[in-house]
Amino acid sequence: MSRVSIWFVIGFILLFVYLISHLNNKRNVQMISKSPSFSIATINSFRYEKGKALLAEYYFNVNGKTFKNAKGDGRFEKIGKFILNRSFPVIYNSNDPDKSAMLIFRSDFEKFNLAFPDSLIWVERKLSLSR
Structure with missing residues (x-):
């Protein structure tokens, strides 16, 4: 295989993975939006999973x-x-x-057509300071 062919295959695979991820995310938003309810979640740890961004593990309670x-x-x-160990x-x-x-970032709220609360502006400030 030539280098061009290899790069084409790699590009196609990356595009395919991105599209699958995007479709799964969109489907999750649709499923939640069918019957939405709210609670407070607490981040209790972080972990890495191969091929993914850093994952924040969280928990929340519904009816005990x-x-x-x-x-x-x-x-x-x-x-x-x-x-x-903060709540969101x-x-x-x-x-x-x-x-x-x-829901932590402005983009998280936008996915569900929700207003970004003033109480989370500190998160955006921390992001801008850490650049």
Whole structure:
């Protein structure tokens, strides 16, 4: 195989992985949006998973039951130490709380057409200071 062919295959694979990830994210937003409800999540740890951004593991309670999930975002590399053990809003499907999304960044709120709260402006400030 020539170098051009190899780079074409690599580019195609990367595009395919991106599209699958984007479609999964969009489907998750749609599932949650069908019957949205809110709670407060606490980030209790971070972990790396091969091929993914740093994952923040979080938990939240619904009707006395604890649910756990993880949110991957490259920005956690910069602000992880500031958000560990902190609480943030979480949106979940009221019929299936395992389908959830923690809302930390402005872009998280925009995915669900929600206003970004003033109480989280400090997160944006920490990001801008860490550049």
